[in-house]
Amino acid sequence: MDYITHILIIIGIYVILAKSLNLIMGFSGLISVAHSAFYGIGAYVSALMTLKYESSFFVTLLCVIVINSLLGIILIIPSFKVEKQYFLFITFAFQVIVFNTLNNWIELTGGAMGISGIPPLVLINWKILSRYEYLLLIGVFVFIICLVCGLIVKSPFNRVLKAIREDEVLALTLGKNIIIYKMTIFAIGSSIAGIAGILYAHYISFIDPGSFTVMESIFIISIVIIGGAGSYWGPVLGAILLVLFPEILRFIGFPSSIAANLRQILYGVLLVTFIMWKPQGLIGSYKFFLRNAK
Amino acid sequence: MSQIFVNTLISASFFIVIGLALSLIYRAVKFFDMSLAGIFVAGPYCMLFFYNSLCIPLFFALIFSCLLSSIIYYVIYFAIYKRFEHNAHSPLSLLLASFGIYIILQNVISIIFGDRIMTIRNIHIQEGILLGGAMLTPIQLIAILYSIIFVFIVLIIMHKTKYGLCLRTIGENFPLAQSLGVSVKKTIVITYLTVGIFVSLLGIIYAYDVDIVPTMGMNIIMMGIIVMIIGGNGIMKIIIAGIILSLAINLGAWYIGSEWKEVIAFAILLFYLLMQPRASHKAVN
Amino acid sequence: MNKKILLIVLLALVFIISTFIFLDRNSTKDHTLTIGCISIFSGEIATYGKETKQGIALALDEINNSNILQGKELAVQYEDSQFDAKMGVQAINKLILVDKVPIILGAFSSRVTLAIAPIAEKYETVLMSASATADSIKNSGDYIFRIVPPNKVQGEVAAFFARENLKAKKAAVYYVNDEYGQGLSKEFTNIFTMNGGKVLFSEGFSLGQKDFRTTLQKIKKLEVDILYFPGQAIEIGLILKQSKEIGLNTIFVGADGSYSPDLIKIASDAASGAYFTLMSMGFGVSDDMIKQFNDSFKKKYNEEPTVYAAYAYDAMKIIGQVISKNNFDAKDIKKGLYDLEEYIGVTGLTKFDQHGEVDKNYYVYEIKDNKFILSNKQF
Incomplete structure (x- = not known):
């Protein structure tokens, strides 16, 4: 039972990550390889703040949102001047820089040794100690974030984003200030990734830079694409499938040396298959990436 | 000081070859093909198989390895990219797909050969050659010579052969190329096969220098991409970009510490992209 | 709509199958006592895991053949942490929550040990390393032991x-x-x-x-x-x-x-x-035991034992001895380890102080x- 709870918590965290990336990718058509960097920043900021200053949950939440939003806005700025593939490289560069900083700035982050003994979260007076309480917390956050995404989807804000995604030039002619829209959505998406980071850090009680690499970003991208970019339940479905499958492999008893590689091969195959043959994902309806997307 | 100069030349050699290779592929198929990183790694692992396991003499092992890697690269193109080129799929999706293919290649290599570091050489480790105050191993000298030769080959092919003309035309104006009867398919095939050979050979040289792990391809390729983006279109520009990047990295490594090499490289890329004027940036004119 | 129903059915199937597999794995045999082991079995320095397993397996043979556990058999559940702290965390979570072991031999490296020690402490499971030497492990907790001297x-x-x-x-x-x-x-x-x-x-x-x-x-x-x-x-x-x-x-x-x-x-x-x-090995203290160990090791594996294999062997023997004299649960095993009076093995004299540390040397x-x-x- 305990282990199932653990799996559910991990799924919950990835749902949050996938939904937030879906906001960025699915609704404004930008591919970001930097999502795990924002995830990592959230985790490290929260871990360090609670360990050094014993700050409360809401303070760290606020800090993470502010930091990630600012960084997100800075990254978006060049996206108007360059094509989408170059934006991908910008996010790649950001991701690598963040990872290396976490890994090399040992005085601050402990480097590759990571940070251990992260204390449990405290919400006002409620100390979240047991797994079940944590599951409850994650559930609440998933619910809130789904609500927020849902609101964004139904809003006029979203219609503008869709217009931007399909045809930037047209959207420009309609007089909408694209820059503000893109910035907002990227800031929101990145902040939510940071929140997932906070939840992760306090759950596992140990973080190291190895959890926040380019491969992790690509994993989250795979979840979004396979589930269906731009759809509401797509990221949820994708997260459940991509998290469960290696766990099943593990129980069937594959030697762990091969299991890790097989898992990555699976992700690679799924990624390529879906991009090339089923770009709308399992239950999406937007054929992501295609030039004349319909 | 002269050591920094020599180190710069060495890493610049690798960057320039990869950068040029990537730009050739880009001209042909109009997207950044990350699966080339897998071919870079495949070369040395094929060598491990042919030279270390099967004990085939060095010269033939080299030929087999490069041919095999090149064929693998072409098969990737044929099985996947070919179906979707130049029409429905955006370069972004192909780029992402090529990431996926790299992941598959790298992990297949990991399964077959294991993740542990592997050595191809079985020669004695010797002191390097002293060249004007700096130390240089024979293999590093080979790397520098290789890059010079490669640059010359590319220059000659691009400007003096029919194939080169085809490639340049496709790169600059695809519809025009088609209407002029340029055999696009053949050009692309030749490009993939030759680039595959040269990049896998580069990988083998690299492996002789620093030994191999399955994950080393991505790093080098990213340096090549940085060089390509900063360098832009011309071959000369790529060479200069490679030298500048290499110089910045090695100076930084000397004064700040070698663990920050990647950060320096990507910070340069970031800075460059952030400084672009307000216009669509293209790697090809 | 059809697509969505199909997918929900698929998901449900996945859930059901995984639960079955999970439950099946969990059925324990009564006469087997299982402990855990976390080491480096894959990745770049997998020789360490191999050596650890060699030492442990040899000790296991001796323990089970000598019948000091009165009819019960001692078994080890191995988990791979590679040289990665996060994988170590996953490994220890599985060992504690799924396999429910009272004691874990590991981890091999200091960095993994430091990452998993808080978890062992939290779940009151004994963690004993035969090779992690970082100084701060000394203060990692009441349940943390090691038979190697610190850095x-x-x-x-x-x-x-x-x-x-x-x-x-x-x-x-x-x-x-x-x-x-x-x-x-x-x-x-x-x-x-x-x-x-x-x-x-x-x-x-x-x-x-x-x-x-x-x-x-x-x-x-x-x-x-x-x-x-x-x-x-x-x-x-x-x-x-x-x-x-x-x-x-x-x-x-x-x-x-x-x-x-x-x-x-x-x-x-x-x-x-x-x-x-x-x-240090126990040269000058337990030379007979070392010779015997070398011979049995060579006989079983056809190669010379390494120092790490010897330490893993000794750790396993100590665990075997403590388990034979105490109840098979973490608190008793912990007490048993603290109470251990001078164990002489191939690595010399092992006695745990109040921090779970030993007094040995380096050669x-x-x-x-x-x-x-x-x-x-x-x-």
Whole structure:
């Protein structure tokens, strides 16, 4: 039972990550390889703040949102001047820089040794100690974030984003200030990734830079694409499938040396298959990436 | 000081070859093909198989390895990219797909050969050659010579052969190329096969220098991409970009510490992209 | 709509199947006592896991054949942490929550041990390492034990060896950038300078780094008598190789983390003459047991045992003894370990102090003829 709870918590965290990336990718058509960097920043900021200053949950939440939003806005700025593939490289560069900083700035982050003994979260007076309480917390956050995404989807804000995604030039002619829209959505998406980071850090009680690499970003991208970019339940479905499958492999008893590689091969195959043959994902309806997307 | 100069030349050699290779592929198929990183790694692992396991003499092992890697690269193109080129799929999706293919290649290599570091050489480790105050191993000298030769080959092919003309035309104006009867398919095939050979050979040289792990391809390729983006279109520009990047990295490594090499490289890329004027940036004119 | 229903059905199936597999794995046989083991079984330095398993398996044979557990059989559930703290965390979570073991032998490396110790403490499970030497493990908790001496001792031995035996006056320190390397470099620097030496250079390198030439060139310019380089086998092997290539000629002194055949594979003849400190065997205390151990090991595996295999063997034997005298639960085992009166094994005398630490020494080994052998120069 305990282990199932653990799996559910991990799924919950990835749902949050996938939904937030879906906001960025699915609704404004930008591919970001930097999502795990924002995830990592959230985790490290929260871990360090609670360990050094014993700050409360809401303070760290606020800090993470502010930091990630600012960084997100800075990254978006060049996206108007360059094509989408170059934006991908910008996010790649950001991701690598963040990872290396976490890994090399040992005085601050402990480097590759990571940070251990992260204390449990405290919400006002409620100390979240047991797994079940944590599951409850994650559930609440998933619910809130789904609500927020849902609101964004139904809003006029979203219609503008869709217009931007399909045809930037047209959207420009309609007089909408694209820059503000893109910035907002990227800031929101990145902040939510940071929140997932906070939840992760306090759950596992140990973080190291190895959890926040380019491969992790690509994993989250795979979840979004396979589930269906731009759809509401797509990221949820994708997260459940991509998290469960290696766990099943593990129980069937594959030697762990091969299991890790097989898992990555699976992700690679799924990624390529879906991009090339089923770009709308399992239950999406937007054929992501295609030039004349319909 | 002269050591920094020599180190710069060495890493610049690798960057320039990869950068040029990537730009050739880009001209042909109009997207950044990350699966080339897998071919870079495949070369040395094929060598491990042919030279270390099967004990085939060095010269033939080299030929087999490069041919095999090149064929693998072409098969990737044929099985996947070919179906979707130049029409429905955006370069972004192909780029992402090529990431996926790299992941598959790298992990297949990991399964077959294991993740542990592997050595191809079985020669004695010797002191390097002293060249004007700096130390240089024979293999590093080979790397520098290789890059010079490669640059010359590319220059000659691009400007003096029919194939080169085809490639340049496709790169600059695809519809025009088609209407002029340029055999696009053949050009692309030749490009993939030759680039595959040269990049896998580069990988083998690299492996002789620093030994191999399955994950080393991505790093080098990213340096090549940085060089390509900063360098832009011309071959000369790529060479200069490679030298500048290499110089910045090695100076930084000397004064700040070698663990920050990647950060320096990507910070340069970031800075460059952030400084672009307000216009669509293209790697090809 | 149809698509969505299909997918929901698929998901449900996946859930049901996984639950069945999970439940099935969980059924335990009554007469088997299972403990856990976390080590490095894959990835770059998998020889360590292999050696650990060899030592443990040999000890297991002896324990189960001697019937000290009165009819019950002792078994080990192995989990792979690679050289990655996060995987170690996953491994210990599974061992504690799914396999429900009361004691875990591991982890192999300091960094993984430090990451999983808080979890062992939290879930009140005993964690005993046969090889993790970072100093801070001492204070990791009540349930944390180890049968190896800490890096404080190792750094001291290296520094004294450098000063007294090698007569070195100027040293450079190039350490792996984690608690293991940092702790050792700090201790070495302290003792070396306290005894009249000078450390001219001190810098860290990252795990996974492949090119050290820039820093080695800086060190070459300083013309030091020795280079102290605590780190893991792959990086240290590359450092030895690249030092020779750039003409850095000095005496090399390293630490136990480099003790692996992989080092010799990478550095080949560049490794000749390098010194390394290793945790002490029980020479002079339990020579009979050591000979017996060597013979049984050679008989079973057809190769010589390494120091790590010996330590894993001893750890397993100690666990076997404690389990035979106590109830099979974590609290009793913990008490049993603290109460252990001087266990004599192949690694010498083991007795745990109130921190779960032991009082042992380090010996100096050197590389000759492509092998690690006990040096005839000892501090």
